[in-house]
Amino acid sequence: MLQDLSEQEAIRRESLKELGNLGINAYPAEAFEVNVSTSEIHRNFPDNHNLYQEVSLAGRIMTRRIMGAASFVDLQDSSGRIQLYIKRDDICAGEDKTLYNTVFKRLLDIGDIIGITGFVFITQMGEISIHVKSLKLLSKSLRVLPVVKEKDDQVFDAFSDPEARYRQRYVDLIVNPEVRDIFIRRSQIINNMREFFNSKGYLEVETPILQPIPGGAAARPFITHHNALDMPLYLRIANELYLKKLIVGGFDGVYEFAKDFRNEGMDRTHNPEFTVLEIYVAYKDYFWMMEFVEEMLERVALGLHKRTALQVGDREIDFKKPFLRLTMTDAIKLYAGVDIAGKSEKELRVFCKQLGIETDPSMGTGKLIDAIFGEKCEEHLIQPTFIMDYPIEMSPLCKRHRSNPELTERFELFVNGKELCNAYSELNDPIDQLGRFQEQLNLSKKGDDEAMFIDMDFVRALEYGMPTCSGMGIGIDRLTMFMTNQPSIQDVLFFPQMRPEKKATPAGDPDEAFVAIGVPEAWVPALRKYGFKTVAELKAANPNKLLNDLGGLRKKLKLEIPALKLDEIQAWMEA
RNA sequence: GAUUCCGUAGCUCAGCAGGUAGAGCACAUCCCUUUUAAGGAUGGGGUCCUGGGUUCGAAUCCCAGCGGGAUCACCA
Numbered sequence A: 001m002l003q004d005l006s007e008q009e010a011i012r013r014e015s016l017k018e019l020g021n022l023g024i025n026a027y028p029a030e031a032f033e034v035n036v037s038t039s040e041i042h043r044n045f046p047d048n049h050n051l052y053q054e055v056s057l058a059g060r061i062m063t064r065r066i067m068g069a070a071s072f073v074d075l076q077d078s079s080g081r082i083q084l085y086i087k088r089d090d091i092c093a094g095e096d097k098t099l100y101n102t103v104f105k106r107l108l109d110i111g112d113i114i115g116i117t118g119f120v121f122i123t124q125m126g127e128i129s130i131h132v133k134s135l136k137l138l139s140k141s142l143r144v145l146p147v148v149k150e151k152d153d154q155v156f157d158a159f160s161d162p163e164a165r166y167r168q169r170y171v172d173l174i175v176n177p178e179v180r181d182i183f184i185r186r187s188q189i190i191n192n193m194r195e196f197f198n199s200k201g202y203l204e205v206e207t208p209i210l211q212p213i214p215g216g217a218a219a220r221p222f223i224t225h226h227n228a229l230d231m232p233l234y235l236r237i238a239n240e241l242y243l244k245k246l247i248v249g250g251f252d253g254v255y256e257f258a259k260d261f262r263n264e265g266m267d268r269t270h271n272p273e274f275t276v277l278e279i280y281v282a283y284k285d286y287f288w289m290m291e292f293v294e295e296m297l298e299r300v301a302l303g304l305h306k307r308t309a310l311q312v313g314d315r316e317i318d319f320k321k322p323f324l325r326l327t328m329t330d331a332i333k334l335y336a337g338v339d340i341a342g343k344s345e346k347e348l349r350v351f352c353k354q355l356g357i358e359t360d361p362s363m364g365t366g367k368l369i370d371a372i373f374g375e376k377c378e379e380h381l382i383q384p385t386f387i388m389d390y391p392i393e394m395s396p397l398c399k400r401h402r403s404n405p406e407l408t409e410r411f412e413l414f415v416n417g418k419e420l421c422n423a424y425s426e427l428n429d430p431i432d433q434l435g436r437f438q439e440q441l442n443l444s445k446k447g448d449d450e451a452m453f454i455d456m457d458f459v460r461a462l463e464y465g466m467p468t469c470s471g472m473g474i475g476i477d478r479l480t481m482f483m484t485n486q487p488s489i490q491d492v493l494f495f496p497q498m499r500p501e502k503k504a505t506p507a508g509d510p511d512e513a514f515v516a517i518g519v520p521e522a523w524v525p526a527l528r529k530y531g532f533k534t535v536a537e538l539k540a541a542n543p544n545k546l547l548n549d550l551g552g553l554r555k556k557l558k559l560e561i562p563a564l565k566l567d568e569i570q571a572w573m574e575a
Numbered sequence B: 001g002a003u004u005c006c007g008u009a010g011c012u013c014a015g016c017a018g019g020u021a022g023a024g025c026a027c028a029u030c031c032c033u034u035u036u037a038a039g040g041a042u043g044g045g046g047u048c049c050u051g052g053g054u055u056c057g058a059a060u061c062c063c064a065g066c067g068g069g070a071u072c073a074c075c076a
Helices: A007-021 A038-047 A098-107 A162-167 A169-175 A177-199 A240-248 A286-305 A328-336 A345-355 A365-376 A430-446 A456-464 A476-484 A511-516 A521-530 A535-539 A543-556 A566-574
Strands: A055-067 A070-077 A080-087 A113-122 A128-139 A149-151 A154-156 A223-226 A231-235 A253-261 A273-282 A309-312 A315-318 A324-327 A385-388 A404-408 A410-415 A418-425 A469-475
Touching: A007 A098, A038 A055, A038 A070, A038 A080, A038 A128, A055 A080, A055 A128, A080 A113, A098 A128, A162 A169, A169 A177, A177 A253, A177 A286, A177 A476, A240 A253, A240 A273, A240 A456, A240 A469, A273 A286, A273 A476, A286 A385, A286 A410, A286 A418, A286 A469, A286 A476, A309 A476, A324 A328, A328 A365, A328 A385, A345 A365, A418 A476, A430 A456, A469 A476
Parallel strands: A080 A128, A324 A385
Antiparallel strands: A055 A070, A055 A113, A070 A080, A113 A128, A149 A154, A223 A231, A253 A273, A273 A469, A309 A315, A385 A410, A410 A418, A418 A469
């Protein structure tokens, strides 16, 4: 592997070795006591300069300014950065200045993790700093960190390549503090919601991710296989049915922050695995749930920003309750200019044609209406807006509307033209439910590959009796995108799905071919580096020149392999 | 899936009427020595994404592939 190292990486490995020779373990086992964080110091020291006269803290070296007998280092811990002032004669009390001159100045690098003790003071330039009294290496970094610099909010040499940032998120997190913030805020959002639910006495639960029937939503699932049972299992697309079974079981309120998996396209707002919060509360209906959602989102916004209005892209969006409410029929009337109330499939197709919306024969009335809505309405729904009363075909798990059996008591919340929440008065009539499932089966036969499967156990549960109940699901990733003003789902997931990284495979003969003519295995990579991709190329070379050049290469790359002799090389030529 | 742009040093990027690769930061050696995106000097560092083609000659032109971004389509 050594031959793949850049010069800087090779130098760091050399430093590591030298540290070992000096008796310094670059990866010590023992704990290092930390008694303060950089942010605490910045927060409290300005008010009281007597504080922090014996600090012990640890972090990563981010920049170094070395000037002979004294140096400045920016140390970064999980809370921020602080400047260290390191004076040679303070960390090396006696005659032996090795720790400063050799270890600190030469063998340590940007990216290394160190622990220090010292006291806090303010430099002549007015910067809160730590005067270091002792320094210990806690972990040597062998890779070169991108060095991002900043002055007056201007960033220099930002680590910005999206591919590198997503694939090596750890590097992104180290050098881009605003990225770390997004994920801290994501966690705050979830905590805030969890506290809200718990304060109401609802129970956080866990339900299966591996499911024999992928129910609860219309989506293509991932399929896997269980060996012992010798049966297919599906990664869940939703947890709705399981949570409702728990309501049947007698809980008043249950919720789950769940990873769902959908085998569909990926783009700025879709990742194959994503996080959804689903909550079900007994004896409530969808009107109650709308108020619940308003309260929840207002709390989340306030908790994060201390205000309800926040910037999303180039718009300001206000999560102050109450939100706008619009029935789907009215929304379509308003934005598409057609009245879908009571229209047949045939009539709806005519509307679609008039509006320039493509349809295909597998689409039932539900999908046709959804197509009109998606095409003509969604983009207009910028401020938080509840769209209510969806057609029955689109909502097989939702209770019929109390005043119109063609509609359901369903709402979705739209923000910035995107769906954020989906909620129902839950269907608890087992006979109606079975009929609706059968409708889905018909759609499936018609060619809709997203139509729902029939879950007979769920129907059985409903037959025992489920209380009236309202349920709601909200995409946590999208919510985080809104709340942190991120345009892409990849920016709110630590590790967004990516194609596997492909190593450049060296063209030419395989290693074995070189070994077969007598080349020591350790030398094969060096030969490739030198430019020999095939044995034939190697054999055509001048042995004397090769001896010289390979010797030079060995020295240059500091290869830890035995030097070659001329007769060895000649033997390759003759082999 | 379609269109389009991109892929050059550890990072950010320049180079493209085709002629044996450049800058800043980072790195090494030195000077200065309480600095602040420190400064100065010198130096090292590159399968120019991969594979084909055109050409005397390709980082540069053409084709294909791989990876990524954006827009659109599809999709909860």
